[in-house]
Amino acid sequence: MSKVLVVVYSRTGTSRRLAEQLCSRLGWQLAEIVEERPRSGILGVFRCVLDSLLRRRPAIRYDGPFPKNFDVVVLVSPIWLGRLAAPMRSFVTRRRDHLPDLAVISVAGGTGQFAVAAEIADLVGETPIVSTTFTAREIDDGTCAGRLQFFGAALNSAEATHAAARRHVHPPKMAATRST
Ligand SMILES: Cc1cc2nc3c(=O)[nH]c(=O)nc-3n(C[C@H](O)[C@H](O)[C@H](O)COP(=O)(O)O)c2cc1C
Numbered sequence: 001m002s003k004v005l006v007v008v009y010s011r012t013g014t015s016r017r018l019a020e021q022l023c024s025r026l027g028w029q030l031a032e033i034v035e036e037r038p039r040s041g042i043l044g045v046f047r048c049v050l051d052s053l054l055r056r057r058p059a060i061r062y063d064g065p066f067p068k069n070f071d072v073v074v075l076v077s078p079i080w081l082g083r084l085a086a087p088m089r090s091f092v093t094r095r096r097d098h099l100p101d102l103a104v105i106s107v108a109g110g111t112g113q114f115a116v117a118a119e120i121a122d123l124v125g126e127t128p129i130v131s132t133t134f135t136a137r138e139i140d141d142g143t144c145a146g147r148l149q150f151f152g153a154a155l156n157s158a159e160a161t162h163a164a165a166r167r168h169v170h171p172p173k174m175a176a177t178r179s180t
Helices: 012-027 041-053 086-094 116-124 138-142 145-169
Strands: 004-008 028-035 060-062 072-082 099-107 130-135
Touching: 012 028, 012 072, 012 099, 012 138, 028 072, 028 116, 028 130, 041 086, 060 086, 072 086, 072 116, 072 145, 086 116, 099 116, 099 138, 099 145, 116 138, 130 145, 138 145
Parallel strands: 004 028, 004 072, 072 099, 099 130
Antiparallel strands: 028 060
């Protein structure tokens, strides 16, 4: 089984609830991204829109464990204007040199195809090993439970394949043997 860290950003609590369920069901560790300047009210929403349009990376605080100590980091982030929420963009960019394999869960108000995996690949140079979307509705009414379990299984299997491929490409160095 892989050692997994779930890193969540949530403005109104939906993504956090999903991340908490994921961790309690699968025994994974949870860490949260907090903003230096919280976004409340209509002005806060306006700032979300601007940050998305301008691809900004707002100031954040992350007090969680060092991501490289895990096999995989699962990013859980709301969708803003079809993209990764700006504080998650800040996290990925700031930590890009200290991230293991990534997986991503987008949380959206509606259904649709979001180019979040491609956005992360642009930021870190590697495509997430698993990427999926949950709607706020399935989180609120609890119907997400089955898919969460499936996500856990898919992630463990993708990580095992990925780790095997990495070992094949970069085999462990043999101990030096002395020639006589
Ligand atoms: C500025 C803004 C833009 C959004 N854009 C989208 C969108 O493009 N597509 C979508 O399905 N939901 C969109 N949403 C809805 C959020 O993704 C959804 O409410 C999500 O559950 C919020 O997660 P949170 O409670 O963890 O903050 C948007 C919300 C905000 C505030």
